[in-house]
Amino acid sequence: MSRLFVRVGDVVRERDARDFADVAQIANFVWLHLDGAADDVDGLLAQVAHIPAPVLAALKAQETRPRCASFGHGALVNMRGLGDPSAIDGDPLVSIRIWAQSRLAISLSYRGLGIFDRLVEQMLSGRFADPGDLISATAIEITEALDPEIADLGDALDSIECSVLDEGKTGERYRVAELRTTAIAYRRFLAPQRQALERLMTLQESWVEPDDRMHLQEAADRCARMVEELEAVRERAALVHEALTDLRAEHMNRQALVLAVVALIFLPLTFVTGLLGMNVDGIPFAHRPWAFWGVVLFCLATGGAVAVWFKATRWLQK
Incomplete structure (x- = not known):
């Protein structure tokens, strides 16, 4: 379901997404979140003026990778985060695309994002005054949600390494292979996501304020640390798998x-x-x-x- 959040002064309210054209000119900040699987996506996007054609195509693309690209008066940011646990199917990382320009942010995802409800709470509490606040908060929430998941991969591998000498547990080979596959899948998106956040920090846009750059730097550093941890998990998993095979x-x-x-x-x-x-x-x-x-x-x-x-x-x- 598409949702519209409007900030006028210090007051933030949720409006019907079909009211976008009426409130876009008078609001201090508008966040329009689109459900990519809904039927009204094209109609709502048609109400937004001056969106470049490549941005429209990128917003509606089925397969994306994390990136940040500048298009004249705005920027397109793609990130990946954990999906809603109740709706995970296939890839555990869900893509969210965000088009940001002065006083406007449009986000689109095809599956539920696990952190979306927290972002909505922060928006309704008045913490987001511009697109930079929304994007930096999204990056922070994504990394905070991913951090324990990646730590669990390392902990699971630690327990397997401790029992690798137990011949009765050679069936752990399948668990090691599963951990290694998960680490590779996470790393595939976290590495470019770090680059996207670093590029976003360098954008010379009025809505990217100093505190937004600081939060983006923190999220990029966390991504870098998680990528290093995933690389270590992948290498350790390969060594443990070889040890189990030798046993x-x-x-x-x-x-x-x-x-x-x-x-x-x-x-x-x-x-x-x-x-x-x-x-x-x-x-x-x-x-x-x-x-x-x-x-x-x-x-x-x-x-x-x-x-x-x-x-x-x-x-x-x-």
């Missing part, structure tokens, strides 16, 4: 060694029993009552001797 290979080799030792122990016994089991005349002691137990004792002694030899030569050492 599994070692476990399989150990099992193969045990089978080989057992086969070698029974190899001479199989020869003896096969030789004595031939149905021909001339087998020694074939008709003696103690012959069977004699062969059994001989086999046990031979098997024991082979096992002792394997132990003495450290074949059975783990």
Whole structure:
């Protein structure tokens, strides 16, 4: 659902989005948020004067990456943040596009943004006086929401690293692969988002005030730190995955060694029993009552001797 917030003096109120044309000329600051999946997007955008055609296309684009671009009297800012937990489908990071010019900010997203309600509360409380306040607050809220998520990736990997030597947990390979995939997906958007925020700080626009630049710098620094953490998580995940794979290979080799030792122990016994089991005349002691137990004792002694030899030569050492 599209929403319209209007600031006149120190009073901020939410109005029907269809009233945009009536209030845009008299308001000190207008924030129009559009639901990209709604039917009224084109009609509402048509009411906004002097929006460059490339900006309109970028606002409605389905696939975007974080960036900041200046277009004459305004700037287009794309950022990515965590989606609404109740509506996450597919990519956990949701794109929000913002067109900012003097006294006006137009944002558009196709899926619910997790921080949107907090932004609305700040807007209605009168904290946003211009587009710079809105954009810097959006950047801060996005980084604050992402920070614990990325920290959780590192914590989850720490717990796996602690248990990597436990052979009973080789199934953790799939969890490590999942963590690495998530880290790569986050880094894909956070790295350009940092560059977009840094570019936004350099814009010579009247609505980008010194305190906005300070907040943008803080958000950019957080993005840089999170990108570094994600890079570390990706590298550590690769190392842990290799260690788990090596452990599994070692476990399989150990099992193969045990089978080989057992086969070698029974190899001479199989020869003896096969030789004595031939149905021909001339087998020694074939008709003696103690012959069977004699062969059994001989086999046990031979098997024991082979096992002792394997132990003495450290074949059975783990």
